[in-house]
Amino acid sequence: MENSIKKSEQKHLDFVESKIEMAEVDAAKKIKKAKGDQSEIQKNFFNDVRLKTSTYSGQMETGVSVRQQQQLLSERENRWKNAARDLGTLKRLDQNPYFARIDFHEEGEKHTETIYIGLASFTDNPDDYLVYDWRAPISSIYYDSGIGQMTYDSPAGPQKVDVKLKRQIEIKDGKIETIFDTDEALGDNLLLENLSHQSDTKMKSIVTTIQKEQNQIIRDTDSDLLFVQGAAGSGKTAAVLQRIAYLLYRYRGNLNSGQVILFSPNQLFNDYINEVLPELGEQNMVQMTYYQYTNRRVPHLSVETVGERFTETHEKHQQKVVDFKNSLDFFKLVGKYAHHLNKENFQFKDIKFEQNVFISKEEISEIYYRFNQNYNLRNRLEATKEELSKILNRHIGSEMRKKWVEETIEGLDQQQLQAIYAKFGESMDNPDKEYNFLAKKIVQNAFRNVKKAITRGRFVSINRQFVNLLRNVPRIADLSKYGISEQEWNDGVEKSIDRLKNGKISDADISIYLYLYDLISGKRPDVHMRYLFVDEVQDYTPFQLAYLKFNFPRAKFTLLGDLNQAIFTHESSQSLLKEMETMFDPEKTRVIELNKSYRSTEQITDFTKHLIPDGSKIQSFARTGELPKINVVGDVDSGIDSLKETIQTNDQANDTTAIIAKSLDECKRVHEKLEQKGIKSTLIQTENQRLVKGVIVVPAYLAKGLEFDAVVMWNGSKQEYPTERDDQLVYTICSRAMHRLDVISIGELSPLFNDVPKDEYQLVTK
Numbered sequence: 001m002e003n004s005i006k007k008s009e010q011k012h013l014d015f016v017e018s019k020i021e022m023a024e025v026d027a028a029k030k031i032k033k034a035k036g037d038q039s040e041i042q043k044n045f046f047n048d049v050r051l052k053t054s055t056y057s058g059q060m061e062t063g064v065s066v067r068q069q070q071q072l073l074s075e076r077e078n079r080w081k082n083a084a085r086d087l088g089t090l091k092r093l094d095q096n097p098y099f100a101r102i103d104f105h106e107e108g109e110k111h112t113e114t115i116y117i118g119l120a121s122f123t124d125n126p127d128d129y130l131v132y133d134w135r136a137p138i139s140s141i142y143y144d145s146g147i148g149q150m151t152y153d154s155p156a157g158p159q160k161v162d163v164k165l166k167r168q169i170e171i172k173d174g175k176i177e178t179i180f181d182t183d184e185a186l187g188d189n190l191l192l193e194n195l196s197h198q199s200d201t202k203m204k205s206i207v208t209t210i211q212k213e214q215n216q217i218i219r220d221t222d223s224d225l226l227f228v229q230g231a232a233g234s235g236k237t238a239a240v241l242q243r244i245a246y247l248l249y250r251y252r253g254n255l256n257s258g259q260v261i262l263f264s265p266n267q268l269f270n271d272y273i274n275e276v277l278p279e280l281g282e283q284n285m286v287q288m289t290y291y292q293y294t295n296r297r298v299p300h301l302s303v304e305t306v307g308e309r310f311t312e313t314h315e316k317h318q319q320k321v322v323d324f325k326n327s328l329d330f331f332k333l334v335g336k337y338a339h340h341l342n343k344e345n346f347q348f349k350d351i352k353f354e355q356n357v358f359i360s361k362e363e364i365s366e367i368y369y370r371f372n373q374n375y376n377l378r379n380r381l382e383a384t385k386e387e388l389s390k391i392l393n394r395h396i397g398s399e400m401r402k403k404w405v406e407e408t409i410e411g412l413d414q415q416q417l418q419a420i421y422a423k424f425g426e427s428m429d430n431p432d433k434e435y436n437f438l439a440k441k442i443v444q445n446a447f448r449n450v451k452k453a454i455t456r457g458r459f460v461s462i463n464r465q466f467v468n469l470l471r472n473v474p475r476i477a478d479l480s481k482y483g484i485s486e487q488e489w490n491d492g493v494e495k496s497i498d499r500l501k502n503g504k505i506s507d508a509d510i511s512i513y514l515y516l517y518d519l520i521s522g523k524r525p526d527v528h529m530r531y532l533f534v535d536e537v538q539d540y541t542p543f544q545l546a547y548l549k550f551n552f553p554r555a556k557f558t559l560l561g562d563l564n565q566a567i568f569t570h571e572s573s574q575s576l577l578k579e580m581e582t583m584f585d586p587e588k589t590r591v592i593e594l595n596k597s598y599r600s601t602e603q604i605t606d607f608t609k610h611l612i613p614d615g616s617k618i619q620s621f622a623r624t625g626e627l628p629k630i631n632v633v634g635d636v637d638s639g640i641d642s643l644k645e646t647i648q649t650n651d652q653a654n655d656t657t658a659i660i661a662k663s664l665d666e667c668k669r670v671h672e673k674l675e676q677k678g679i680k681s682t683l684i685q686t687e688n689q690r691l692v693k694g695v696i697v698v699p700a701y702l703a704k705g706l707e708f709d710a711v712v713m714w715n716g717s718k719q720e721y722p723t724e725r726d727d728q729l730v731y732t733i734c735s736r737a738m739h740r741l742d743v744i745s746i747g748e749l750s751p752l753f754n755d756v757p758k759d760e761y762q763l764v765t766k
C-alpha cells in the first residue's frame with residue numbers, strides 16, 4: 001500500500017519536474033532573446049534616433065525619438081530581468097518543487113481537489129496550478145487545519161472546506177524520500193526531524209513546518225501593532241522572517257523590501273538571519289540595530305555601545321533618573337518642551353566670519369521670534385534661514401564695493417580668471433558687468449562658510465538646547481512622582497554634560513537628543529516605510545519605541561520579544577506592552593503569546609523554565625536528549641579542565657560548542673586559558689564579527705537571538721550571579737542550547753538554580 005502511494009507520488013513528481021524543465025528551457029530562451037534585442041537596440045541607438053537639432057521642432061522630435069528608444073531599451077531590460085527572475089524561481093522549484101499535498105472538498109463543488117504546496121507557485125497553463133505558493137490563501141489549509149471541516153480566508157471571503165488528506169512529502173534530488181500522512185494541524189514527525197538537525201551559522205526557513213499559532217503571526221494583515229510575546233526558542237524570529245516573505249508576496253507590486261525595516265539586537269544576528277529571505281525567494285529588507293540607527297546621525301558623538309551599556313552600572317538613584325528618561329512620560333515631556341520653544345528659550349550660536357561675529361545669536365533669536373504665533377518650529381526655522389540669507393546677500397552687495405575685492409580682482413592672473421569662468425560661465429563683453437560678476441563670485445566665495453552655516457542651520461545649537469532641556473526638567477515635570485529629588489536629577493544632568501564634553505552620549509540620552517533635534521529642525525518623518533519589525537523588543541525602552549513610531553508614522557509595527565529575556569531593561573520591560581498599547585488604536589492591536597519552545601530538547605527547556613518566575617507556562621517540545629549538567633568546581637583551572645572535557649564530548653557527538661560568559665573580560669580569560677591547553681576557539685568580541693564554525697566564546701549580550709548545538713555557561717557561580725536580578729540573563733544564556741547544556745560554576749552555585757528540581761539535571765562536584 002505504502003509502496004503504491006510512493007510510486008504514484010513519484011509519477012506525479014516526474015510529471016511536474018518535466019514541466020518545470022520545459023519551462024526552464026523557455027525562460028532561458030526568453031532571456032537570450034530579450035538580451036539580444038537589448039544589445040541590438042543599444043548598438044543601433046544613434047542610427048535609429050532622428051537627430052535634428054537646428055530648429056526647435058527638430059530638437060523636440062529628437063527628444064521624443066531618444067525617449068522612445070530609451071523606453072524600448074528599458075522595456076527589454078525589464079523583460080529579461082523578469083525572465084531571469086522566473087528562471088531563478090524555476091531553478092529553486094526544480095530542486096524541490098513542493099513539500100506538501102492536501103486533498104479537500106470545497107463546499108458547493110462536485111469533486112475533491114488535490115493541490116501541492118511549495119516555495120513558489122508554478123503553473124502549466126495560466127489557470128492550471130501544479131504547485132501553489134505556501135503564501136497563497138489556499139495554502140493556509142495546510143498550516144491551520146487537521147483532517148475535517150475548516151474555513152479559510154479565500155480572496156472571495158471565508159470558504160468552507162472538508163479536508164480529506166494532509167500529506168508531507170520530502171523530496172531529494174528528484175526522488176520522493178519520505179511520505180507522511182497526518183491528521184493533525186501539523187504532524188510532529190517532520191518537525192521533530194527538522195529540530196534534531198545540527199545548528200548552523202545561518203538560520204534556516206521553517207516553511208515546511210510552520211505551526212498554527214505561528215501562522216497567525218505570519219498572515220496577520222489587520223493589526224497596526226502586532227505584539228508577540230514568546231518564550232525563548234518559540235520561533236518568534238523564524239515566524240517573523242516568514243511574515244516578511246508573506247507580506248511581500250501578498251502585497252506584491254505595492255510593497256517592496258525597501259519599505260520593510262527590521263531592527264535587530266546586534267550585527268551578529270543580522271548575519272545569522274540573512275539567508276532566510278533569499279531562500280524564500282525574497283530580497284532582504286532594510287536591517288539595522290537601534291544603535292546603528294542613532295549612531296549614524298551623530299558622527300560628532302560616540303554613542304554608548306551594546307557592550308558598554310551592558311557593563312555600566314548605575315547607583316540606585318541614578319537608575320531612577322535613567323528609568324524616567326527612558327519612559328513614555330519623558331517622550332511626551334520633550335514634545336511639550338519643544339512646543340514651548342515657539343515662544344522662548346531656543347538656543348542659538350553666533351554665525352561667524354573669520355573668527356568675528358557676523359550675525360550674533362541675539363540677532364538670530366530676535367528674527368526667530370519675530371514670526372507670529374501661527375508659525376511652528378519647522379517653518380520658523382525655514383523663515384529664519386531665509387531672513388539670514390537676505391542679510392548675507394545684502395552684505396555681499398556692500399562688500400563687493402570694498403577695496404580688498406578690487407585688489408583681489410586686479411591680482412587675478414589669466415589662469416585664475418579662466419578657472420572662475422570655467423566654473424561659473426562665459427566671460428562677458430561689458431567690462432562693468434564683468435567686474436561685478438567677478439566681485440560677486442569673489443565675495444560669495446569668501447562668505448561660503450557663512451552661507452553653509454545658514455543653509456545647514458549651523459546656528460542652531462543642539463548641544464546647548466539638549467542641556468537646556470535637561471536643566472528645565474525640574475520645572476516642567478513633577479520629579480517626586482518618579483521618586484527622584486532635584487539634587488539627584490541635577491547630578492544626572494552634570495553627568496550628561498561631562499559626557500558631551502568628552503564627545504560621548506549615553507544610550508538613554510541619544511534618543512532624547514535626536515528627538516529634540518528632529519522637533520526643532522522640523523525633520524520630516526519617513527512616510528515611505530510600511531512595516532517595521534523589532535526583534536528582542538524587551539531590550540527597548542518605551543522612549544525608543546515611541547521615537548521609532550514618531551519616525552515611521554505610517555508603518556505597521558510587529559514587535560517580538562520575551563519579557564523574560566530583558567538583559568538591559570530588567571523590571572521595566574514588564575510594563576513595556578502596556579505603554580506600547582497606548583500609542584496604537586486598541587482596535588488594531590493584537591497580542592499573540594507563543595509558549596511552546598522548539599529550540600531545545602525537552603530536558604533543556606524543562607530545566608530553563610525553572611530559572612524565571614513565570615516559566616511554568618512554557619511548554620517543551622517532545623524531543624529528548626541528555627539532562628543538563630551542572631559542574632561545580634573548586635577553582636578556575638579545574639573549571640577549564642571540565643570545560644575541555646565537555647568540548648571533547650560535544651565534538652564526538654558532532655555538536656558545536658558555544659561558551660557563554662557574563663562579560664567580555666571573562667570570555668577573554670577563558671579563551672586564553674583554552675589556548676594554553678591547546679584548544680582552538682574563536683572569541684567573539686564585537687558584534688561586527690561573523691559567526692564561524694567550531695568552538696566559540698561569546699559574552700551573553702552578543703548571544704541574543706542566536707542558538708548553538710551545545711552551550712556551556714561559564715561560571716554560573718553565586719559570586720557571578722548573586723541576586724535574582726540576573727535571572728533573565730541566566731535564562732537567556734541557558735536557552736541558547738539546542739541539544740546539550742552544561743553549567744560550570746567556580747565555587748558555590750548561584751542561588752538562581754535553586755528552584756530547578758534535583759532530578760532535572762546531573763550534578764557533578766569535583
Ligand SMILES: Nc1ncnc2c1ncn2[C@@H]1O[C@H](COP(=O)(O)OP(=O)(O)OP(=O)(O)O)[C@@H](O)[C@H]1O
Pocket residue numbers: 191194195204206209210211214230231232233234235236237238239561562565598599704705706707735
Ligand atoms: N515551526 C517550526 N518548524 C521548524 N523549526 C522551528 C519552528 N519554529 C521554530 N523553529 C526552530 O526553533 C529555533 C528557535 O526559533 P527562533 O530563534 O525563531 O526562536 P525565538 O523565539 O526567536 O527565540 P529567542 O527569543 O530565544 O531568540 C530555531 O532553530 C527555529 O528554526
